[in-house]
Amino acid sequence: MNSLRIFLFAVAIAGLAGGFAAPLAGFGEWQSAIWGLSGAILLAFLLREIVQSLLAGNVGLDIVAGVSMSAALAFGETLAAAVVGLMYAGGQLLEDYAANRARADMRALLARVPKTALRYDDGHLSEVAIDAIHQGDRLLIRQGDIVPVDGRVLSGRALLDLAALTGESLPMRRNAGEDIQSGARSLDMAFDMEALRPASESTYAGIVKMVQAAQEAKAPMVRLADRYAIWFLGVTLVLAGGTYFWTGDHIRMLAVLVSATPCPLILAVPVAIISGMGKAARRGVLMKGGPVLETMARAAALVIDKTGTLTRGKAELVEIVPHGRWSEEDLLRIAASLEQASAHVTAASIVEAARDRGLALTFPADVQETAGEGLTGHVDGLKVSVGGHDFVRRVLKQKTMLRPDVPPGTALAAVAISGHLAGHLVLADAVREETPAALRRLRQAGISRIVLASGDAQAIVDHVGGGLGLEVMRGGLTPAEKVEIVLAERAGGVVLMAGDGVNDAPALAAADVGISMGATGSAAASESADAVLLVDDLTRLAEAVETAKRARGIALQSVYAGLGLSFAAMIAAALGQITVVQGALLQEAIDVAVILNALRALR
Numbered sequence: 001m002n003s004l005r006i007f008l009f010a011v012a013i014a015g016l017a018g019g020f021a022a023p024l025a026g027f028g029e030w031q032s033a034i035w036g037l038s039g040a041i042l043l044a045f046l047l048r049e050i051v052q053s054l055l056a057g058n059v060g061l062d063i064v065a066g067v068s069m070s071a072a073l074a075f076g077e078t079l080a081a082a083v084v085g086l087m088y089a090g091g092q093l094l095e096d097y098a099a100n101r102a103r104a105d106m107r108a109l110l111a112r113v114p115k116t117a118l119r120y121d122d123g124h125l126s127e128v129a130i131d132a133i134h135q136g137d138r139l140l141i142r143q144g145d146i147v148p149v150d151g152r153v154l155s156g157r158a159l160l161d162l163a164a165l166t167g168e169s170l171p172m173r174r175n176a177g178e179d180i181q182s183g184a185r186s187l188d189m190a191f192d193m194e195a196l197r198p199a200s201e202s203t204y205a206g207i208v209k210m211v212q213a214a215q216e217a218k219a220p221m222v223r224l225a226d227r228y229a230i231w232f233l234g235v236t237l238v239l240a241g242g243t244y245f246w247t248g249d250h251i252r253m254l255a256v257l258v259s260a261t262p263c264p265l266i267l268a269v270p271v272a273i274i275s276g277m278g279k280a281a282r283r284g285v286l287m288k289g290g291p292v293l294e295t296m297a298r299a300a301a302l303v304i305d306k307t308g309t310l311t312r313g314k315a316e317l318v319e320i321v322p323h324g325r326w327s328e329e330d331l332l333r334i335a336a337s338l339e340q341a342s343a344h345v346t347a348a349s350i351v352e353a354a355r356d357r358g359l360a361l362t363f364p365a366d367v368q369e370t371a372g373e374g375l376t377g378h379v380d381g382l383k384v385s386v387g388g389h390d391f392v393r394r395v396l397k398q399k400t401m402l403r404p405d406v407p408p409g410t411a412l413a414a415v416a417i418s419g420h421l422a423g424h425l426v427l428a429d430a431v432r433e434e435t436p437a438a439l440r441r442l443r444q445a446g447i448s449r450i451v452l453a454s455g456d457a458q459a460i461v462d463h464v465g466g467g468l469g470l471e472v473m474r475g476g477l478t479p480a481e482k483v484e485i486v487l488a489e490r491a492g493g494v495v496l497m498a499g500d501g502v503n504d505a506p507a508l509a510a511a512d513v514g515i516s517m518g519a520t521g522s523a524a525a526s527e528s529a530d531a532v533l534l535v536d537d538l539t540r541l542a543e544a545v546e547t548a549k550r551a552r553g554i555a556l557q558s559v560y561a562g563l564g565l566s567f568a569a570m571i572a573a574a575l576g577q578i579t580v581v582q583g584a585l586l587q588e589a590i591d592v593a594v595i596l597n598a599l600r601a602l603r
Contacts, residue, residue, distance in 0.1 A: 159186070
């Protein structure tokens with residue numbers, strides 16, 4: 001906490017306690033002076049803050065406290081001045097606590113930023129600043145280290161804690177050849193990794209930039225509260241002046257002033273908004289500022305891309321269709337063994353599927369590849385060909401060849417063994433398992449209209465989105481046409497746009513809130529987006545919308561309840577039902593209640 005605020009709170013406590021203790025010690029004549037001195041010290045610091053705010057162009061509600069303390073000292077109500085001073089100093093500490101509590105998750109992300117890394121230089125390890133790491137550098141990651149840049153495991157086996165990034169409670173294992181994100185913590189034995197990009201372009205650098213932007217951004221609700229502050233100040237002064245005009249009682253006027261509590265406006269809204277952003281960050285959803293969360297809370301429509309958003313973004317083996325004597329397991333094992341020699345994305349998917357099933361692959365021989373079409377070689381002494389349907393048909397020198405019926409958007413890999421068609425492997429970019437439940441949850445959170453906008457053919461879009469209950473499904477779109485759809489939807493309310501590719505970047509920028517699937521998304525998409533999902537799970541977007549709506553609702557609840565109680569206290573003071581000291585204590589009770597209510601957004 002701020003050391004000055006701790007000092008001021010100590011002065012307030014010491015002054016108030018000293019005044020009460022003075023008569024007991026035989027110095028009763030000093031009681032009022034002690035209270036007055038502590039009040040004057042606190043008032044001096046408060047007036048300095050007020051002047052600084054006014055010079056910066058901000059009308060702070062601390063003016064109410066300044067007027068109250070000045071009037072109390074002028075009228076000789078030194079106990080009231082000391083109590084108001086204690087309430088002011090205590091409120092400052094309470095503000096620090098609430099802000100620190102709300103920002104804890106954001107600060108935790110920033111605190112993890114590594115400063116150095118161990119790099120292999122000419123066969124020796126040297127500690128270098130992460131800014132000196134370049135693509136292709138070989139790094140050593142020890143147990144407990146934070147992965148400094150995005151990279152690929154070269155040797156060893158990585159066990160990584162991603163909780164701070166994604167909210168995942170279970171550690172993730174990565175084997176040699178698999179990619180890892182910067183910002184993860186190593187939990188197991190040391191391993192070597194290759195840097196895939198410099199620190200400035202890595203995942204964690206982007207996270208840090210977003211967190212810093214979020215800390216600086218000011219939500220529209222907070223700016224609105226600033227405008228209400230002037231109105232609230234005016235009403236307070238008019239009510240206090242009117243009380244004195246009608247009653248001629250300056251003590252009653254003073255009671256009105258000290259009963260006015262500005263905290264519902266100056267604290268409740270930012271605490272609730274920041275708390276909501278912190279909760280979203282714990283679940284792997286980063287927002288670039290309070291305005292993003294507040295706008296997301298009012299969203300009515302979602303425009304969503306298909307590839308990498310509704311689907312996984314890569315071809316996966318969904319079916320094995322053997323022909324003749326070959327079993328599914330043997331067909332996949334033989335095909336995957338040959339595909340190890342290819343760098344094609346389809347080949348990688350087939351090999352991955354075989355390894356996931358625990359199949360033992362053998363190394364192929366005499367491999368010849370026709371780029372983009374297929375390859376031929378020997379596996380376990382058998383001549384094998386794997387590739388597109390037409391490629392294998394030509395290899396077998398057949399005019400026609402059996403071809404299974406597959407839905408739109410599905411890829412076929414034919415497999416020939418010993419001069420005969422052995423079967424087909426069916427690959428598709430499948431809909432994520434969590435997608436249907438995530439879409440239902442989004443609707444429950446208030447998203448009434450969901451539009452699928454994709455660059456893929458209309459037949460593929462219809463097939464993928466057909467069972468998801470979407471309002472509109474548009475395929476074959478250019479990036480410009482995606483922007484047009486977003487703009488058209490904005491006519492009906494606040495629009496979210498979720499995507500992960502370079503072609504989604506313009507639409508993400510055009511939406512009220514653009515959301516990038518950051519774990520697999522392009523850098524362009526992440527730069528254009530207002531929020532990034534660090535987990536490839538659309539359910540997290542639904543959680544973010546729910547969190548945004550709850551945080552905004554709590555902020556409004558705190559403001560309305562707090563201002564209602566403040567006005568009730570001022571009216572009671574004007575009617576003579578509350579003394580000056582009672583008004584000050586009631587003010588602080590309202591402040592505490594409002595701030596604690598705003599902190600509910602963290603839960």
